[in-house]
Amino acid sequence: MSKRIDARNLNVYYSKFLAVEDVNINIEPRSVTAFIGPSGCGKTTFLRTINRMHEVIPGAYAEGELLLDGDNIYAPGVDPVNVRAMVGMVFQRPNPFPTMSIRDNILAGHRLNGARMSRSEADDIVERSLRGSNLWNEVKDRLDRPGSGLSGGQQQRLCIARTIAVSPDVILMDEPCSALDPISTLAIEDLINDLKEEYTVVIVTHNMQQAARVADKTAFFNIAGTGKPGKLIEYDDTSTIFSNPANEETQNYISGRFG
Amino acid sequence: MTQTASAEPKKGSALKRSRGGAAGDKVFSNTALAAGVIILLVLAFVAIFLVTESLPALWPQVFSNQDSIASADTFGQYVLPLMGGTVLASIIALILATPVAVGIALYISHYAPRKIATPVGYVIDLLAAIPSVVYGAWGMTFLAASMVPIYGWLHNNLGFIPFFAGDPSTTGRTLLTSGVVLAVMILPIITSLCREIFIQTPKLHEEAALALGATRWEMIRMTVFPFARAGIISSVMLGLGRALGETMAVTLVLSPGVFSLSLITSGRNATIPSEIALNFPEAFGMRQSELIAAGLMLFIITLVVNMIARWIVSRHKEFSGAN
């Protein structure tokens, strides 16, 4: 399953501080969308409002609407827990549960739903998710070892496996490769390409080649100055953004003439 | 095959020059070593003192001019009931205090808004500062009396359990009351240690759980508890250590007697520390040796408890999150 994402007049605050102002964006299902922009422009902040993870931070709240296939996740009565089960997230630093084995890491999401499953069903999920994240061959002989014993790139793919194990509709990734070497980065980029067959993928990246390689569409965020809110400046096909952007700020940023 | 020539760095080369920090390192490591040695020496002296002073009671035929110890036929007959009472009181305290302490610590670290969490934390720390004699006085005068009706109820409804068999006390000065006082005393230690550890759970892992769609409680079970496991065990063991060794509170609350599983009867059970405190001032000769030997037994219990705790902690090292 894969859902479209529409943000309408979305403002995000940290207490009184308006961090992201008036974002309107439509993200197609089964596509990869990259968020780029200078540090502090609110990419992470906006990304986290797509699964309401910003609410974990005391004082953070969002105004406006965010629709998943037309359903507003900020409508009254919506439980953020349900939103997050539909919208998975991969973080900047790999964070497998250190107290769990590789296998248990992948089953963690299923165990949350309290689903009783047979040993063979569980095995299926583990294998399918690990194959889905191109990790199966590397870890199939040590599924009962702790996940923290893997390399950084393997850990990150384990985190992706853990996310896709619960079959979300959307996968959010916040600079998933920034802690990885080029080989692991390529592995993850390949993976992202496969993932869009089934999921809506949104990725934040500082690496513009990466955005150009993986993303169908790219959104450029910018900030007018410290203390000012971040804004969505331009959103278009990746090729357009990188070859022929409509906005001068975008042009300056992608050509390195920034600030 | 080429080989790069290697040479010892020359004298005075930057590689060999020691920086100011190196001297500091040395001073620190020597101080740490000295402190460690002193601790070991003190421990050794305590152990030697305990053992030599206990020998007459442990083996009267050899180390004294008497055939047996003063208060019983054998030392085992004397000390085992005391050990039983001590352990029983401490276990009651742990069973009562641990869940409450962990609950409060979790509330402070993960549920309460900061405005409430901070003052609650202070109050808990304040509880730890109350001297044990105050707890004892409170247990004797207030708590004991208010426990009497509860004992009646326990006896009438759960009397088939050995712990609640026997005549319910009319003064309330029983082992169970002592256990409750001990529980209140160790509550702050366990709570504040657990809170410290719960707070340190990496945000990264908490967010990983939440992003999978975990509720707060599920997040706590998936990340906070596994992360804090070793810490919880250690804090409980610290609490147990305090409960095992607590003298004043038990001495004031408990009206002692022979060992019995019945926790709600007065004039039953005694603990090693309060036995020593009550009798040591008038004791001499063999009686004194008995009491010191009892102290040695307490020392051994505490040691064993600590070893078990370490073993439990180390069993899951690989999965502890420390790596």
Ligand SMILES: Nc1ncnc2c1ncn2[C@@H]1O[C@H](COP(=O)(O)OP(=O)(O)OP(=O)(O)O)[C@@H](O)[C@H]1O
């Ligand atoms: N927890 C927080 N509390 C208060 N302000 C925050 C918090 N997190 C971020 N901000 C502020 O919100 C703004 C946007 O931050 P955000 O982390 O979304 O930027 P970003 O685009 O992801 O930057 P980077 O590329 O460096 O990751 C910044 O001004 C930042 O200082």
Ligand SMILES: [Mg+2]
């Ligand atoms: Mg960021």
